Amino acid sequence: MFLKMIKNDFSRKKIITLTVFVFITMAVLLGASATNIVANLVQSMSELQKHAVPADITQMHAGEYNQGEIDQFTEKHREHIEMQETMFLLTLDGRNIHFGNNQTMAGTVQDISFVVQNKKFDFILDLNNEKLDVKEGFVAVPIYFMEQYDLNVGDTIRVKSGEYEKLFVISDYARDFEMNSSLTSSKRFVINQKDYNEMLATEAGELEYLIEFKLHENGDAQAVQTAYIEAGLPANGPTVGGKIFLLFNAMSDAAVGMVIILISILLIIIASLCIRLTFLATMEEDLREIGVMKAIGLSRKDIKNVYLNKYRIMSVAAGIIGYLFSFVLVNLFNGNMRLYLSSDLSGNLKYLLSLLAPLFVYFMIVMYTRKILKRIDKISAVEALRSDILKHEKSRKYSFPLLKNKFLPVHIYMGFRDVGKRSKLYMLLFLIYVVCTFIIILPLNMYNTMNSPEFSTYMGIGKSDMRIDLRRTDTITEDFKKLQEELINDSEIEKYAAYITSSYKVKNAEGSWDYMNIETGDFSVFPLHYLEGRAPVGEGEIALSYANASKDGLNKKVGKEVIVEVGGTEKSLTVSGIYQDITNGGKTAKAHPSLGINEEAILWYIVSLDVAGGADIREKMGYYQNTYDSAQVNDIEEYTKQTLGNIIAVIIAVLITALFLKMLLSKDMSQIAIIKSLGLTSQNVKHQYMAGTLLVLVFGIIFGVLASNYLGEFLVSMAMSTMGAAKIELVSIAWQTWLLCPIALMLVVGYTVSVCCKVTETDDLSVVLRS
Template identity: 80%
Template sequence: MQKGGEILFLKIVKNDFYRKKITTVTVFVFITMAVLLGASATNIVANLIQSMSELQERAVPADITVMHAGEYDQAEIDQFAEKYRDHIVMQETMDLQNIDGSNIHFGQNQTMAGTIQDISFVVQNKKFDFILDLDNEKLEVKEGKVAVPIYFMEQYDLKIGETITVKSGGYEKEFVISDYARDFEMNSSLTSSKRFVINQNDYDEMLEMQAGELEYLIEFKLNENGDSQAVQAAYIKAGLPANGPIVGGTIFLLFNAMSDATVVMVIILISILLIIIASLCIRLTFLATIDEDLREIGVMKAIGISKKDIKNVYLNKYRVMSVAAGIIGYLLSFVLVNLFNGNMRLYISSELSGNLKYLLSFIAPLFVYFMIVMYSKKILKRIDKISAVEALRSDIMEHGKNRKYSFPLLKNKFFSINIYMGLRDVWKRFKLYRLLFFIFAVCTFIVILPLNMYNTVNSAGFSTYMGIGKSDMRIDLRRTDSITEDNKKLQEELKNDSDIEKYAAYITSSYQVKNADGSWDYINIEIGDFSVFPLKYLEGRAPEGEGEISLSFANAAKHGLNKKVGDEVTVRVGGEEQILSVTGIYQDITNGGKTAKAHTSLGVNEEAVLWYIVSMDLAPGVNIREKMDYYQNAYDSAQVNDIKEYTGQTLGNIINQMSLIVIGGIAIAVIIAVLITALFLKMLLSKDMPRIAIMRSMGLTSKNIKHQYMAGTLLVLILGIIFGVLATNYLGEFLVSIAMSTMGAAKIELVNIAWQTWLLCPLALIVVVGYTISVCCKVTEDDDLSVTFRS
């Protein structure tokens, strides 16, 4: 008997597969896609963890890096390191020769003048903070050769075997590119410096010819229990050289992982939405199946089959589907990951190996399986409410009350009868259509959110999240012997340049500031007139008068200076302490998010000037490219960029990764829209066959009926698109802001390009869904109406 029951159940499940091919395939595809994206996300996380671990192990990065320009006494640093031997394992000072990009030539008379990066030529370290090749081996560069940072390899398409020539003052030398440099501390485009590695003999020759400006990285490697904050505070208190920022190792870790972490977060969000969609599809399928099989359920109950066994008839189908979809999605995830791991392979590890990714990726199919089975069990509780007598007598699943409202045809004055009937059907049965509405809204969300994120990071306005007011052009004067004179000369020229509508000069220096613990720390403070190119402030306003300062979001947070608007900050300038009032808090993702802006009354810390910046707007009709070229040629040591180019260089990796997400999001949304529309209409048409037969008996053609369903479905689509766009604008901004708050931007306003958001994307969805409706609504006049009426 038991064996016969199993055969019966197997037959029912088999027949259900054949009977509902489109439904089964649709649900199967969604479960597979959910597993595919979930497993891909965990796979990327696993690769990222293992690759970062390997890179750290091979590179042995510094835990504390002090940037300093000027004279220093190595003996004093050695004494400090010995004194704090309980915290410090090793100390090493790296000498850097900073060469302006305009002095580095390559290709057909090209230079690196347009780069926003500080370029340094260095020799490989001996103790730690090693610069690696693409096999993560310690670089050993021969005489006459150079290892080029990956960032410049990508930006200028530099190939191994090609040459770069350094021309600075009386120094000129050609180097052959022998390797690409993978630099843990300066890999990311978010860091403003890059290191070229050369041989010791070449470095000594460059130093002798005074080709570049000297700068130093005073680096410390701590033991496992070493306290980074305590060492930094002690270093500052000891008055040791540090006229540049002091950077903790965690910042470099964050910058290296940022672009790949952004991809992971978006993929996980889409994966969660797909699990929800798959669950809703299963609910719709179950309800339709139970409705169709009501009499069969009644028969099984009448002959004594238990409720548990009846449920298993339906549940086993989804167990089998979840297992099969899980295996396929799991295996395909390793193919998909290769599309998104290009950045990781280049910047972190060329060979992504290890068993962790296989184990972590397996979490996704297990999670999806248990979610689907648990949700299916919840829906199948409806079978408990069905009695054998009622099931055999009537269709109790249709228990809803008749609506009191209706749309009489006589009141229709605006639409054709078919369109009006379609719209009327949506209103009267919106509970049935709400699933379709939700899924169309999700499709829109999946397309618009990545697109808006891409447009945001790729826009000129994104500079406001980098602590920079929006302007046409930006000129950076980096540290050289003539930086002060160049700055004065530049401002005098700008004052007399009729092509310049307005400009403002800013000076950034490193200052000592009293932190939340009462000890002294270093902070980059920019002084100037911040009313010319204003920022958007989260709270308060820009510093406008004497004794005023504004802080970046990260600096004002609890893990920073822990200040609010109205609080006071103590800054040390020229050996004297000044108490400044906090007037505002702004967003900034540069320099680890920790910057500040103060009124010019604070004064310049002449011993620790980091850079001069001049922002400007051009007069109407002036060619920005020609003006940029003019100032670039007039000031060799300057970096001249428009703001969009500046943000593009800074966020290059993230922008490239987001473009992949946009393409993937569009593809997923189209697949969802097509499959769900097909699934929904198949079920709706099956449910409405008696209704359709009545309409046909009254003389309506299949074309008339198709137009009714098309009008109703497209109305739901349009409503879903509107809701999806609004959800992206509010919920999307909220989610992105939460993610970006770790970088120092707590309130992101996504760039919404109207023709893309309200025209192109909706039009594409309408065309795709419209074609699907046209294909699915094939109500032929050849069907025997008597069969439909009898059923």
């Protein structure tokens, strides 16, 4: 009998049943997808790390090098160090790499190095996470460049530098744990040992070194780094810990996955609200039937089982469908993760974690249904037949009286009045509109922020039109002097500032010495935004990046002293300010030129400049790129884009509005019939519901925009703080956030209301009134 009752209930309420089923399925689908993405991310990172065996400490070095000294140091510290290996890099400019139809990689902000596969650890892998074994005449190209320049396996690249010229066939995508991310400034091309020896013999590139250490499981990385510095071993370059590479891989290559997780969580909230809304309408509609069942003698337990079994069946069916389709959905979004981090994974972790979503939704629905049914237990059959027990609000008979309306048309006022009288019911719709607006505005603000010229300040770069990087070559010092002389005499250059970055010994919070990259120059020409304090404008001043000033760095506040060694002499510098920087692991510093230059450890020269009005920036970039062989010339906007790698919300708004109105119209059918019997037209009824819905939408948009501006800014800053930017100020373009998006949402929702309210035009009033 109960199965028959459930079957009849399904048949009689097809639309409501289907609606609940769809939203349960959506909740499971999104929840399972989110947990699946997290599981894939965890497994991918673990899989990649297992096969790549990355270094725990990587010391980059350019200059003189003695492997014997490194070997002696390794033997001395065997209690910490398991293995040591040095990778030799031949670094070339992007202009030396030719591909396609006479194209080059000129203009890339990445350092390009050709290397041979390591023998002990820090392996560069193929897309199957197998150790690359490149044959003579072939090259494995980093995924970053394969994607950026649309290259494929089988394509060719020509390396041409000085007397050296050779054509290579691309054999593989190179998956590089340490340099996968666009946030790392170097990329490694893997070639055969014979090809490397030929390239080295002809001095096709600048020779640099990666001095790498793999520690024992309980090895002390900080102790090894301190001992390395105190031993005076090669350290003309940054030192990077293994955790930084792990963070960069997770933050950059899995960024799409993390965004999907955020949106999935928001959509699960929406789906949950809609399920609750549907339950309220369904149970209120069934209240009379519950009274009839009580009147004919059915027990409370039997009545509960009718409803519980109905929603149990729906939850199980929707859970199975949502769970299975979640793997299809995840495959659509996990392409980037599979490419950069790992191939398709085996194992049961993602399947088990994804089961949490259908189980959670099932128990949520059953518990919610039980809660509602407990309230029904308290009333008699007569009360159930005569009263609306599920009405949550107290009667407010005299609130918003129609006689006091002096300005608005009656049907518009009645729509606003309905929102006020049934505020708890409309609150669900309001929350959904807030979330929909948040989903639209936050990505838009993030896009505007990353494309804003001011975003370069989060990368430790002042706002300017162009940036010229002079990398280490035999002629770098002469090129730097010549470039400055030419800029002085170039009438199309409005202003410029030159900066020199060197490696210095700096006393850390424990009192031992670390190496740190410090940039010197005039930082008042192209100023940064400082979290605290100001630029180093006076003698003996230094500004620290947020990561350097934090407890994990030097642990310094504005006004504190930093000890720097220059030319064998210790200098005490005062911290003048703290700025944000997400490059080079976030640990950088800027000092007044009075610090002096560490001539033996100059890493690079940078010139920032503004072009005069009327001058062609692209033409000027091309001129300086072709004039100086050691230069990399970029406009700041391109530098930002290369370094960092809404429809859904509108669809949700349409679906939710349609669902809400269908239930509201069903609930209010007798009231609508009475209104129409008094002479109001179907158009008046439509305008009443449209007025109420759009009023809720307007407030939802306002709160949604404010949430995206403030809460969204907080969430983005919290995520970026691990990379050195603790206070991101999102760029909000007023005409987009307060005009374009709201108007688009209002038009879509207004049209949805209009379509949904057509139901009132075809209803037979006599049937409705008799019921």
